[in-house]
Amino acid sequence: MPAPLATKDQIIDRLFSVFRERGFDGASLADLSQATGLGKSSLYHHFPGGKEQMAEAVLTRATALIDRTIVEVARGPEPLKTRLRKIVVALAQFYEGGRASCVLGQLATAAIGAPARHGLRLAFAHWIGAIAALAGESGMPPARARAFAEDWVARLQGALILQAASGDTAPFKRAMAALQELAA
Amino acid sequence: MPAPLATKDQIIDRLFSVFRERGFDGASLADLSQATGLGKSSLYHHFPGGKEQMAEAVLTRATALIDRTIVEVARGPEPLKTRLRKIVVALAQFYEGGRASCVLGQLATAAIGAPARHGLRLAFAHWIGAIAALAGESGMPPARARAFAEDWVARLQGALILQAASGDTAPFKRAMAALQELAA
DNA sequence: GTCTATAATAGGATAGAC
DNA sequence: GTCTATCCTATTATAGAC
Numbered sequence: 001m002p003a004p005l006a007t008k009d010q011i012i013d014r015l016f017s018v019f020r021e022r023g024f025d026g027a028s029l030a031d032l033s034q035a036t037g038l039g040k041s042s043l044y045h046h047f048p049g050g051k052e053q054m055a056e057a058v059l060t061r062a063t064a065l066i067d068r069t070i071v072e073v074a075r076g077p078e079p080l081k082t083r084l085r086k087i088v089v090a091l092a093q094f095y096e097g098g099r100a101s102c103v104l105g106q107l108a109t110a111a112i113g114a115p116a117r118h119g120l121r122l123a124f125a126h127w128i129g130a131i132a133a134l135a136g137e138s139g140m141p142p143a144r145a146r147a148f149a150e151d152w153v154a155r156l157q158g159a160l161i162l163q164a165a166s167g168d169t170a171p172f173k174r175a176m177a178a179l180q181e182l183a184a
Numbered sequence: 185m186p187a188p189l190a191t192k193d194q195i196i197d198r199l200f201s202v203f204r205e206r207g208f209d210g211a212s213l214a215d216l217s218q219a220t221g222l223g224k225s226s227l228y229h230h231f232p233g234g235k236e237q238m239a240e241a242v243l244t245r246a247t248a249l250i251d252r253t254i255v256e257v258a259r260g261p262e263p264l265k266t267r268l269r270k271i272v273v274a275l276a277q278f279y280e281g282g283r284a285s286c287v288l289g290q291l292a293t294a295a296i297g298a299p300a301r302h303g304l305r306l307a308f309a310h311w312i313g314a315i316a317a318l319a320g321e322s323g324m325p326p327a328r329a330r331a332f333a334e335d336w337v338a339r340l341q342g343a344l345i346l347q348a349a350s351g352d353t354a355p356f357k358r359a360m361a362a363l364q365e366l367a368a
Numbered sequence: 369g370t371c372t373a374t375a376a377t378a379g380g381a382t383a384g385a386c
Numbered sequence: 387g388t389c390t391a392t393c394c395t396a397t398t399a400t401a402g403a404c
Binding site: 021022023024025026059077101104105106108109113117121124125147151152153154155156157158159161164165167168170171173175 | 204205207208209210227285288289290291292294295301304305308309312332335337338339341342343345348349350352354355358359
């Protein structure tokens with residue numbers, strides 16, 4: 001029994017949680033209805049396109065979240081080390097120390113339409129771009145910085161999968177440490 | 185329209201493909217029936233436990249596949265460099281150069297029961313164990329070799345996710361190269 | 369904007385003939 | 387072992403009142 005909600009962003013946040021935990025096919029309208037506290041018809045009022053459009057909104061929100069907690073922090077005026085620490089703290093909190101899954105990973109392999117796929121691409125692109133900028137600051141040439149960023153995001157996604165499979169959060173923690181080592 | 189099949193292993197191989205491509209929730213009995221060429225009732229004859237038991241069988245087969253193409257090769261008598269190359273070739277073929285997804289990753293975040301979860305753990309454990317042994321041979325102390333193996337498998341899983349999201353196979357290719365560099 | 373009610377269909381699973 | 391036929395529930399989606 002979730003508390004009643006007000007804004008559309010709050011609705012999307014609840015949808016976010018359901019898609020993150022259960023994936024696209026695993027998230028039923030009943031789940032989404034219960035999580036938001038809205039009846040199915042109300043959900044269709046906000047998202048006439050159904051689940052697909054809800055996933056799209058969630059992915060747009062994911063990009064906004066990445067922009068706020070990673071991209072903007074990465075561009076901030078503080079020393080590299082400080083910015084890296086802030087990002088690591090935010091990620092560790094967001095992924096609950098590596099125990100939570102990632103909505104991007106969950107939706108990446110789902111059978112979603114072109115608009116949602118575009119949102120997915122964009123989210124990863126922003127994320128990887130920010131990490132690449134940080135890697136560049138640490139002294140890597142551009143191409144290597146970009147490869148580092150892609151590989152690091154991949155490693156993080158895989159660490160969440162390994163945790164889901166085995167319960168081990170060590171790979172996630174080491175991935176966080178590896179990012180911080182950009183400032184070493 | 186799949187060709188008719190004979191052995192149980194062949195049936196499981198078809199199920200494997202469906203779970204790999206669509207995930208657990210995305211794979212319907214209709215999909216599984218069509219892929220195997222068996223009616224739903226015939227599938228239930230082989231797997232009285234339904235989808236859950238089919239996934240279990242697929243995961244057991246995944247472990248067998250890992251044992252044959254990774255674990256046994258890793259323990260072989262050839263030079264380290266040769267064994268690494270063989271494993272990389274097998275993985276590149278199996279994952280279609282990074283364009284295919286991994287059934288382990290697909291099932292890791294699904295709501296599957298305890299027996300299937302156990303199969304999943306086992307598959308990853310065998311895989312990671314073999315990579316850790318190779319890393320140990322390359323000169324890493326045991327703890328570091330194990331961390332390398334976990335991180336490398338995570339990186340590979342994440343590379344497949346990034347590919348699914350963006351279409352880019354570069355992270356997968358770099359992961360393959362990184363494994364081969366154990367012999368450098 | 370939200371609800372109750374209701375389609376309409378797909379999904380997982382079973383019965384029983386062959 | 388496989389099939390056809392069937393069941394029941396969950397699922398997506400819509401209609402129409404408030």
